[in-house]
Amino acid sequence: METDVNPASRLSERDYQDAPPVVRGEHAEASFTRLIEQQTAKVPSHVFLVASLAAMGVSFALEVSGRSRPSRFIGQWVSPLLVMGVYNKLVKIFGQR
Template structure:
């Protein structure tokens, strides 16, 4: 039994159309850069800054997954 899904709003469709143009490797590269930067701050004794910057990796990777889904599945 298929469920009816409401149409995505115009705003969401516009965002997905633009973000699908970004290569998936950009998000992975950004996440790796953030992790390396976090490690550098940790090595220089800036513990709190390292933790703050290190937390950016997960959202970047999630955005990369979302980007990949939009590219493969398309938008409504």
Template sequence: MDATENSKHKEGPIARNIEEQTAKIPSDLFLWAALASMGVSLTLKCLGKKHNALFVGQWAAPFLLLGVYNKIVKTEGHDQAE
């Protein structure tokens, strides 16, 4: 995709606002949130609360994905052509 084709596609106002707010969040927060969810999950598993442990343990992947999104927004930004 060349620059002229890419410049035809602009972010909408909602996506732009989300990216502006997301870029303010420290990237470390998502890593710590993922690690915390794994720790809480382990604790719940040790306490015999299997279903709650599985539920909380599944939060790690979305936190890490949000961290990747956060990093992309910080490095690439929105509408670089502007």
């Protein structure tokens, strides 16, 4: 008795060739993008983490002191700072292509 329940499983064992990459002019990066990546790669990665932790701390201090509107405003900076840190790390790892 066969334990395999998918009748098409043998078909999925075939080797497939990878499709060639699509290279088009409209997919090329502009010089402005390269400039941003070059400048971003110069900033140490921990700067964005420290900035986001500082924004969390300031937001918490403002919330505790009763200033909820500025607290929420500064608290919204945390996510973009962390995303910028991830982008910075990706630029450093993969570089320009």
